[in-house]
Amino acid sequence: MGxxxxxxxxxxxxxxxxxxxxxAFAGSDPLPSWNDGASKKAVITFVKAxxxxxxxxxxxxxxxxxxxxxxxxxxxxxPIYFQFLFEAVKLKGLSCDxxxxxxxxxxxxxxxxxxxFGELLFDPDTGAPKTDEEFKAEVDSFLSNTIHPRxxxxxxxxxxxxxxxxxxxxxxxxxxxxxxxxxHGEFIRPWSEKAFGIPPEMVIGSxxxxxxxxxxxxGILTWGKDVNFICNGPDKPAGINYGIGKRPIAAxxxxxxxxxxxxxxxxxKGLRLGLLIHHTDAAREWAYDSPSDIGxxxxxxxxxxxxxxxxxxxxxxxxxxxxxxxxxxxxxxxKAVNAYQ
Amino acid sequence: MGxxxxxxxxxxxxxxxxxxxxxAFAGSDPLPSWNDGASKKAVITFVKAxxxxxxxxxxxxxxxxxxxxxxxxxxxxxPIYFQFLFEAVKLKGLSCDxxxxxxxxxxxxxxxxxxxFGELLFDPDTGAPKTDEEFKAEVDSFLSNTIHPRxxxxxxxxxxxxxxxxxxxxxxxxxxxxxxxxxHGEFIRPWSEKAFGIPPEMVIGSxxxxxxxxxxxxGILTWGKDVNFICNGPDKPAGINYGIGKRPIAAxxxxxxxxxxxxxxxxxKGLRLGLLIHHTDAAREWAYDSPSDIGxxxxxxxxxxxxxxxxxxxxxxxxxxxxxxxxxxxxxxxKAVNAYQ
Numbered sequence: 021m022g023x024x025x026x027x028x029x030x031x032x033x034x035x036x037x038x039x040x041x042x043x044a045f046a047g048s049d050p051l052p053s054w055n056d057g058a059s060k061k062a063v064i065t066f067v068k069a070x071x072x073x074x075x076x077x078x079x080x081x082x083x084x085x086x087x088x089x090x091x092x093x094x095x096x097x098x099p100i101y102f103q104f105l106f107e108a109v110k111l112k113g114l115s116c117d118x119x120x121x122x123x124x125x126x127x128x129x130x131x132x133x134x135x136x137f138g139e140l141l142f143d144p145d146t147g148a149p150k151t152d153e154e155f156k157a158e159v160d161s162f163l164s165n166t167i168h169p170r171x172x173x174x175x176x177x178x179x180x181x182x183x184x185x186x187x188x189x190x191x192x193x194x195x196x197x198x199x200x201x202x203x204h205g206e207f208i209r210p211w212s213e214k215a216f217g218i219p220p221e222m223v224i225g226s227x228x229x230x231x232x233x234x235x236x237x238x239g240i241l242t243w244g245k246d247v248n249f250i251c252n253g254p255d256k257p258a259g260i261n262y263g264i265g266k267r268p269i270a271a272x273x274x275x276x277x278x279x280x281x282x283x284x285x286x287x288x289k290g291l292r293l294g295l296l297i298h299h300t301d302a303a304r305e306w307a308y309d310s311p312s313d314i315g316x317x318x319x320x321x322x323x324x325x326x327x328x329x330x331x332x333x334x335x336x337x338x339x340x341x342x343x344x345x346x347x348x349x350x351x352x353x354x355k356a357v358n359a360y361q
Numbered sequence: 362m363g364x365x366x367x368x369x370x371x372x373x374x375x376x377x378x379x380x381x382x383x384x385a386f387a388g389s390d391p392l393p394s395w396n397d398g399a400s401k402k403a404v405i406t407f408v409k410a411x412x413x414x415x416x417x418x419x420x421x422x423x424x425x426x427x428x429x430x431x432x433x434x435x436x437x438x439x440p441i442y443f444q445f446l447f448e449a450v451k452l453k454g455l456s457c458d459x460x461x462x463x464x465x466x467x468x469x470x471x472x473x474x475x476x477x478f479g480e481l482l483f484d485p486d487t488g489a490p491k492t493d494e495e496f497k498a499e500v501d502s503f504l505s506n507t508i509h510p511r512x513x514x515x516x517x518x519x520x521x522x523x524x525x526x527x528x529x530x531x532x533x534x535x536x537x538x539x540x541x542x543x544x545h546g547e548f549i550r551p552w553s554e555k556a557f558g559i560p561p562e563m564v565i566g567s568x569x570x571x572x573x574x575x576x577x578x579x580g581i582l583t584w585g586k587d588v589n590f591i592c593n594g595p596d597k598p599a600g601i602n603y604g605i606g607k608r609p610i611a612a613x614x615x616x617x618x619x620x621x622x623x624x625x626x627x628x629x630k631g632l633r634l635g636l637l638i639h640h641t642d643a644a645r646e647w648a649y650d651s652p653s654d655i656g657x658x659x660x661x662x663x664x665x666x667x668x669x670x671x672x673x674x675x676x677x678x679x680x681x682x683x684x685x686x687x688x689x690x691x692x693x694x695x696k697a698v699n700a701y702q
Contacts, residue, residue, distance in 0.1 A: 082554065082560060085562075152602065196562065205603075205606065206606070209606045213423065219423060220605070220606040220607055221426075221537065221604070221605040221606055221607060223606065227603055229599075230598075230599045230602050230603075231595075231599070232595040232596070232597075232598040232599055232621055232625065233595075234624065234628075237628065238628040239598060239621065239624045239625035239628045241598055241599065241602050241625075248603065249603075254572075254573040254574075255573070256573075257571075257573040257580060257582055258570075258571045258572070258573055258582065261493065261571050261582050262568055262571075262589065262590075262603075262604075263562070263603075263604060264561070264562040265546065265547070265550045265561040265562055265564065266561055266562060280573055280580065283575065283580045284573065284580035284582075287575075287578065287579040287580045
């Protein structure tokens, strides 16, 4: 087995060296906001190896499935998950100005204990469930009006420029790119296309049961009281099964809740890519791993070390964090896709 | 309201007449296996109206979602649903040669009452759950070996040539095309791409709960005992919500179990298309509607009449039923996509 693997790695290596020296790697830099280094190189090498005909690791387009966690992987999650912020802003009587660590901690404790997302799907005055269309309008309004306390910009501006480039690169390389998140899908779907270029039908998140009914001659969906699915930890692969039905060949996360998704993706046959974002840059973003109330990353780092997953060190690996920091000299086809800018 | 609608219809009509007389309708026939008539005309008129820039009913590609039922809509479902046949063949001790109406009726009664699909996900000898990969291999083997009792061909050959053309036409017109079926998704996904050009990730079906675990260092999904979701009737719109998160603009079915899906699609804003297949051709396929043990269509016909859904009369509307009947003189880009042929 070891011999066979060595042989496989050797043939991949030879092919990669040939490709690097040839024309396959010519052209523009697909990841201009990434510093040259091991992380960027590993990503590009993987994409080239699975997409270039003649490569021993070639993967047919139909099997090129990539899954991304959302909070902390595609956008900042500090001082509080974006869904939690939505809950805090919407719920009456909850003071949550996020001005200091103590109020953040208190808000998180309250929100985790009461899990009020379901409540927000009902009209607080009448108790009637909102329709999916009513709820989407509310999320849209929230997006336009909620300012991040640190950056004084709409929270949705805090997406990662390097990850926008990575999503665009994968899509241009024939990948189908999904978000697989513990956040409620209904909260992400209204803006995922605009922010990331990932359409609602490619967002797999947690969900509340919905009910179909006819009102004034129109078929509508309204919310029930029961949770349908929580898409986290070992249930991320389950969510991938319900929503996609294929094992991804690449998976991207940032916390211990993403371990099983990355493990599921990287233990299939053939060349695979697992990647964790490590938040190491307090000056430009945040620095945290464990212990942390938000996006704890402890076991994931151990697993990554053992299993060869890439660990992105934000401080070292990323030239730019957010699209608004500076306008990257984007080359054709790789410009920032966040339409909120 | 009535006046406004009349005005809208008038402007659509004027636009369609202009388009027909101009170059937009030039080119090859996208539905060569459909007889010229009201059904074909209605489908083509709808597609042109929602896809041509300048049309008052133009719909952006992102919103062009079409959902198809599977059994009886995309392929024959007589004398027994394909999943039931799979169950009958796989389950020990069940005699089901489907040779006469009585044995078919008995098999259906047994299979409906015992709902044995879940059983098939477990090894009958050890009781251990199969992995998703093991189960897919079993479905593949079934597809290669199961011969339809009437047509003496693999059952999967009994897909409808006119519907293959319709799927291809919609895809070429920028639609995202989904299967939304009461059949278990796991049973359809291994062959939907090959049969219909619809990849597994665009199949929304019934499901059994899955569990993630690590076995010999590999992350695998195995089946649980509990049903996760049954995707039928009023739960078809719910399945569409979980799997897509958008209201379709076109929906296609053949039985009363498809009413709510078509109603949901056709009661959104703007131009919509609802279509029911009516099985009227005993000589070339089957003739049935109500009462029927399989694919009952009674209320659907009433609804279609009231709401202006298209009812396809197979005998009148389809030149060819199956791809194997005769090789249609297919024009560029519209050939049969069923790779099983």
